[in-house]
Structures are given as structure tokens and as C-alpha cells.
Amino acid sequence: MLLLPLLLLSCSRQPAGKGWLRLSFTAVDAVEESVKAQLSDYGCTLPAAEDFSLKVRMPLGQVFWEGSLTDWTGEIGLVEGAYTVEAAWGQEGEEGFNKPRFAAVQTVQIVADTQQDVVLSAKLANCMVKVARTELFDNYFKDCALRLTTGAGTVIPLDEAESRPVFIEAYRFSLSGTVTAVQTGKQYELGKTVDAGLRPATCYTLLLDVDSVGGLKVMIHFDDEVTTVNMEEDMYE
Secondary structure, rough: EEEEEOOOHHHHHHHOOOEEEEEEEEEEOEOOOOOOEEEHOOOOOOOOOOOHEEEEEEOOOOOOOOOOOOOOOOOEEEEEEEEEEEEEEOOOOEEEEEEEEEEEEEEEOOOOOOOOOOOOOOEOOEEEEEEOOOOOOOOOHHEEEEEEOOOOEEEEOOOOOOOOEEEOOOOEEEEEEEEOOOOOOOEEEEEEEOOOOOOOOEEEEEEEEEEOOOOOOOEEEEEEEEEEEEEEOOOOO
């Protein structure tokens, strides 16, 4: 966890009858997986505090202040009410390789003549999906022509040698495509849809495997769930 303190406000110049907001900021590098990991394990760099944008929204949702996170000095008086403070980095809605997005949201009740302290903890706002293959799978199949389709409709081709995770909205995704039998050159369709339980700041792996009897069944492992694809034709004809 990387702690990035921001400028603290000076209370000496605050107008009477208004409240003030003091921020501190934390950016979290941890990613949930079967074992704890860090973004650097996936070739990603945690953005610096000065790279985050900040929005302070008024009680009805209007943007009261917007700018760089580090430009907030806390010397601006706010009328009483419930405010929403948002810090973000990355483009919302963008999906693909090397497209992480970080976000932190906190609500705070501003009271007249009172300073409120808010700690923003920015985490990865999207999830990651990657595809892996077992050695046994590679013994039976080659030329994996796969694609990932997200819940937003983004289609991302997955090269056979691709090991990087895809950053997507934590909503749903489908894996589809073809694999080719090593022995016969025949192509087979694969498919898997995940539409529940996805969480931000989590990396998910779809593992392609085969059964131990002739490789006639391809198994797609996802967490504790296994999808089995039966090959309709004998691969050794």
C-alpha cells in the first residue's frame, strides 16, 4: 500500500458560517487473486497522486469543484450539507490491455465552522481477466484463436502467446473462439460466459485444460466452476 499525503488546509483563513474539507489520499497496489498479488506483477504501475483528478459534488450532485487532486488546498468554504468526494485516474468505460482505472468515492457531511477530514483510498475500479493453458492442453491443441467480449460489447482478440490480463468493467464477459487439434488439424469451438460475481480489483484466470483420456474433452476452469466442452469428432481419425 502506497500512502500519498496531500496538502492539509490552513484553518486561519476560513469564512465564518461555512465548513471545510481536508483530504488525505491512499492508492492501493494490491490485487485479489488465488494468492495476493500486486499490480506490478501484471506489468502495471500505480499512478501518482498528482495524476488523479478530483471532483467535489454538492448535495444535489452538481460539481462544486473539479481539478487535480493535489490542487485541493482545503481553503474553500462549503455550505452545510452532504458532499461527495471523488478521485479518479484512467478513462471510465475503456476496456482492454493496459487500461486500468482507479477510483475512490467518499461522502462527507459538512457542518458550519467545522473541519471534516476525509481519507480517500483509491483502488482498481475494473477487474482483470486472463487466459492460461496447461501443458497437457498444449499437447493436444494449437492455434488458439480466442476473443473476449465484455458486457459493454468490447471485443478483445487474445493472441495465442498473450499472457497479459485484460482490464474490463466488473460486470460480465464471454470467452469464445476456436482451437485446432494437433493430430488432425480439425478446429473446435470453445465458449464460456461469466455473468455474476465479478469484483473490482480482482484478477480472474480462465484455465484451458483437457481430460486425461485422449484429450477428447476440453475443460475451462473458472474459480471453482468447470465448463466441459465435448469434442464431437474423433481427433485421431
